[in-house]
Amino acid sequence: EAQVTQNPRYLITVTGKKLTVTCSQNMNHEYMSWYRQDPGLGLRQIYYSMNVEVTDKGDVPEGYKVSRKEKRNFPLILESPSPNQTSLYFCASSLSGRGHEQYFGPGTRLTVT
């Protein structure tokens, strides 16, 4: 089954404790992206990757890091989480090119206290 998986689905952590949210897709997609969803703001892009070893900042990259060492995986790293990073996070992937559908993972709900 074609899918994007994320782990963990739920995470409660404390300020400053490094964490990683994993994302994996099995569709051989070149493009992958991370979004955060906050009430009243819709989804905003954090980072994206056009292909292996090619990553760049989205609209709200502060406090986050990513890597793309393999085509299928695109982990999101919070080196020192803060309460303003409490949010719902989605990973997405697609084929490259105009108008392709982006496939979304099920989401990771992160709470930073």
Add this chain to the structure above:
Amino acid sequence: GDSVTQMEGPVTLSEEAFLTINCTYTATGYPSLFWYVQYPGEGLQLLLKATKADDKGSNKGFEATYRKETTSFHLEKGSVQVSDSAVYFCALSLPFGNEKLTFGTGTRLTIIP
């Protein structure tokens, strides 16, 4: 910058009612337009899309037409069902560079029997 404005919610309708959710956009160039749907506790799923002016996207009884002259992509359905209750997001992506989706804030739709 590029942006999407969609109808404020929440929207509550009776089963079999006619649905319209308004969406307008601002973009440089010629974007592709999308409607995504988010069911409770799940990630976003593509509902329909249109990649050029006057295209009509349709799926599951929903329709939306890409209107360049009014920069709109309104979502319609002739007869809604309880199972259509979800949050609906209008989004655009541009045909160059980062293929990110720029989302509206979402419209929560509730259908009552």
